[in-house]
Amino acid sequence: MVLKENRKGSSQSYNYNRLRVIIAFISLPLGFIIFTFAIRIRSYEPTTNSNNEQASTKLVGSLADIPIHQIDYGVQSTPLVMIRTSLDEELLKRFLEEHLYSCAEEELNNTQELDNRVKEPVYVYEGYYHSLQTSKNVFSRNPNPLIGKDHHKPAAGPFTRAFFDAFRVVNKDIFDSLRERLLEASAFKETQKEDVSYMLAKWIEQGHHFGDLSVQIHYGSGNEQKLVSGQAWHTDAANSLLHLAVTLRGERVLHSKRIQSSKDSTIRRPIRGQQPVEVLEKQNPGDAYLSSSTLMRHAPQFFDTDYESRSIAIHARFLYTSAEVNKFYSVRTNDSWDKMTNVLANTLSIADIQIPSLAQVESQLLHMHLS
Structure with a gap:
């Protein structure tokens, strides 16, 4: 057991x-x-x-408590701000993958939608597009003052539209604040009549800031003679009260005439008798600036180049129709104009503008495809 x-x-x-x-x-x-x-x-x-x-x-734009950009003065001593910034290398590289910015010269010459202003040895092409989310045409005014007619403006390339849409989104707080300040400066509440501040605020509310794109392509002989003679100098129309310029290829120089205040100055107006000086700001690939080109005399300088070293820049402005801008000019008064331009300058002087990252642009691109 x-x-x-x-x-x-x-x-x-x-x-x-x-x-x-x-x-x-x-x-x-x-x-x-x-x-x-x-x-x-x-x-x-x-x-x-x-x-x-x-x-x-x-990468979210915001308003600072104190000015971070100096206020200069343009035509008739009108205040304005010049904000200089740049795209990172990855974003610029992706931008250049769009066909219009990378195609062969023969393809560019045969692109029907471009305004061909070639007069050898100067080669100038300009394309007019919109940067709204829709891929459909948008009825709006042609930004070229020599044309100045309403037309069914085609959509820019998907990535280009996504970039400017992302720019609006990333800096939404800044432009929402600008819209609110413009409404406060407007007399609309008292008079029930639209003025320039009210109309500018409405364009921002519609998301039409930076909605009108002009793609400018230059190569061949430079424009030194026009620069010296004064033929190249001009002020922009009302659509450039907010003007974002992005250089994608080549080199150019922005010349402008501004009364520059000292960065450390607490004086918010030009000194009596002070005259504008010519300011030169070089624009290399990836460089960008945000300003109010309506308010300053300026001229681009182009150099002798071939096709490989051509200059390509995108100018983004307000998108509007002829009827809208004609009304804008009709309601303009000296007082309302002064209030509006002061709101613009004071707000941009504290604006910590951000360029969206490649990831943010691609996110907007995906959103556009899914919409």
Whole structure:
């Protein structure tokens, strides 16, 4: 009996030990997988959240408490601000993948939608597009004053539209604040009549700021003679009260005549008798500026180039129809104009404008495709 009991106990002990070995054999790799997965979760979550927070912090435009850009003065001593910024290398590289900015010269010459102003040895092409989310044509005024007619404006390339749409989104707080300040400066509440501040605020509310695009392509001989003679000098129409210019290829120089105030000056008006000086600001690939080209005399300088070193710049302005801008000019008074331009300058002087990242532009591009 004892022997039997011993055999039975020995058999149970053997089976129990064998079961422990099997469980341990299965548990080891399973535990390792769970442990590894837990480590990955712990290592991934904080990094992703931190990166997203940093990206949103850096790439969201906001208003500073004090001026961060100096206020200059243009025509008739009207205040204006020049904000200079740039695209990062990845964003610029992706921009240049769009066909219009990278096509062969023969393809460019045969692009029907471009305004061909070639007079050898000067090659000038200009394309007129909109930057709204829709891929459909938008009825609006041609920004070229020599044309100046309403037409069914085609959509710019998808990535180009996504960039300017992302720019509006990233800097939404700034332009919402500008709209509110313009409404405060407007007499509409008292008179129930639209004035220039009210109409500008309405265009911003419609999302039409930077909605009108002019793509300018230059190569061949430079324009030194026109620059010296004064033929190249001009002020822009009302659509350039907010003007964002982006250089994609080549080199050019923006000449402008402004009364420049000292960066440290607390005086918010030009000194009596102070005269405008010619300011030269070089524009290289990726450079951008935001200003009010309506309010200053300016001229672009182009150099002798071939097709490979051609200059390509996009000028983004307010999108409107002829009827809208004609009404804008008809309601303009000296007082309303002064109020509007002061609101523009004072708001832009504290505007921490941000250029969207490539990821933000691609996000808008995806949103456009899904809409």
